[in-house]
Amino acid sequence: MDVEALRTFVVVAGVGQFQAAADELGISQQAVSKRIAALERHVAVTLVVRSSRGSRLSLDGQVFLPHAKKVLTAVEQAERAVNPGSRPxxxxxxxxxxxxxxxxxxxxxxxxxxxxxxxxxxxxxxxxxxxxxxxxxxxxxxxxxxxxxxxxxxxxxxxxxxxxxxxxxxxxxxxxxxxxxxxxxxxxxxxxxxxxxxxxxxxxxxxxxxxxxxxxxxxxxxxxxxxxxxxxxxxxxxxxxxxxxxxxxxxxxxxxxxxxxxxxxxxxxxxxxxxxxxxxxxxxxxxxxxxxxxxxxxxxxxxxxxxxxxx
The missing domain is CATH 3.40.190.290 (D-Maltodextrin-Binding Protein; domain 2)
Incomplete structure (x- = not known):
């Protein structure tokens, strides 16, 4: 599972728009769309529903969100563990x-x-x-x-x-x-x-x-x-x-x-x-x-x- 796709999904869930997520992540809106699509193919469900007023999480997306956040937290902790000075x-x-x-x-x-x-x-x-x-x-x-x-x-x-x-x-x-x-x-x-x-x-x-x-x-x-x-x-x-x-x-x-x-x-x-x-x-x-x-x-x-x- 692509960590960056997970991170993009969590940001989209928070801001409610692909363009706003792209601005926060410093990437293009097209890149946001590709990451979300790749993540949905990986889990074989629709996670984000897009509309003219923005985007919202599907029921599966709402279930998936807390687990995605836990994975990102674990990744951040692992990275800090091997960074000089981040641990005793x-x-x-x-x-x-x-x-x-x-x-x-x-x-x-x-x-x-x-x-x-x-x-x-x-x-x-x-x-x-x-x-x-x-x-x-x-x-x-x-x-x-x-x-x-x-x-x-x-x-x-x-x-x-x-x-x-x-x-x-x-x-x-x-x-x-x-x-x-x-x-x-x-x-x-x-x-x-x-x-x-x-x-x-x-x-x-x-x-x-x-x-x-x-x-x-x-x-x-x-x-x-x-x-x-x-x-x-x-x-x-x-x-x-x-x-x-x-x-x-x-x-x-x-x-x-x-x-x-x-x-x-x-x-x-x-x-x-x-x-x-x-x-x-x-x-x-x-x-x-x-x-x-x-x-x-x-x-x-x-x-x-x-x-x-x-x-």
Whole structure:
């Protein structure tokens, strides 16, 4: 069914004359007549009855009119849904406690009128998240993806490098260190439960452990962040790694310590994945915000060799 013919029918029903409908639509009266005739052939009934005093809807036309209006409303809604800026920007932040979620929240706080949805996709790895972006499930996702695995149609922009810190309890031998080098962690047990094989964070921590001779333990069930904080507080040997911008909370009595890493400073390279050519104004604003607010990367920064380079 021709949408323009439907639109013409609705206008004719409203103004009562073919010439007036032609003037409103910016087409000729002949074009109005052809559209109405084509629509009547399609539905196999007479919709409009013409007379010397104008036009009126037939009984079938009166029945057809509300349905035609509903179709046009649905078409308009579909068009608005794919027009840049006509709907909220949907951003996958991976986990609401970690740096990408905090960065998107700060962006929203800087302009609270922004039409934005922060979501957490149930996707196991970066490749699945990138596919979700391609399919339009979300508009963008923060992930760490090797340069040679960025799919066609996706732009990967490195906008959120996150320096790592050591998190330990008060009884840990490194608890009072103002900062430490990654090589100083050799021989210490670093526990990061929940690392799943085949994920980008598994690849990152594998590269980190190989580069600095670390022992990163992912064994055991992941009972959540609170259980991890409890275990750190009670242990004199257990440690974990967190991002500097990650937001974890624990009871004051835990007395956990966040210790910066340096010489070099390992950075987790969160990439913003989005469809190439996406013109959503909130996406443009978010990218600009991340560029202008990102701290200067120190000279001793370390990331895996497979990381997308900063442009």
């Amino acid at each position: 920007l949907r951003v996958d932040v991976l986990n609401r406690r970690i740096s990408p979620a905090q960065a998107v929240y700060r962006f929203y706080r800087s302009r609270p009128e922004t039409d934005l949805d922060a979501v957490t996709l149930d996707k196991e790895n970066a490749a699945q998240a990138a596919q979700a972006v391609l399919e339009g499930v979300v508009d963008a996702s923060f992930r760490a993806l090797p340069a040679d695995r960025v799919p066609t149609g996706i732009t990967a922009e490195r906008l959120l490098d996150e320096p790592l810190e050591l998190l330990v309890g008060p009884g840990h031998p490194l608890a009072d260190a103002p900062r430490i080098s990654p090589v100083d962690l050799a021989g210490h047990r670093i526990w990061i439960p929940g690392i799943r094989p085949g994920t980008e964070w598994a690849a990152f921590y594998q590269a980190l452990s190989e580069a600095f001779g670390l022992s990163i333990d992912a064994l055991g069930p992941n009972f959540g962040d609170e259980a991890l904080m409890d275990a750190l507080a009670d242990s004199a040997s257990l440690a974990t790694l967190v991002g500097r911008g990650d937001r974890y909370l624990w009871p004051r009595t835990h007395d956990l310590r966040r210790i910066p890493l340096h010489d070099p400073t390992p950075f987790y390279p969160h990439l913003l994945l989005f469809r190439t050519g996406d013109r959503h104004p909130v996406l443009t604003a978010l990218r600009d915000h991340l560029r202008t607010t990102a701290p200067r990367t120190p000279h001793d920064a370390w990331t895996p060799d497979w990381t997308v380079t900063v442009h």
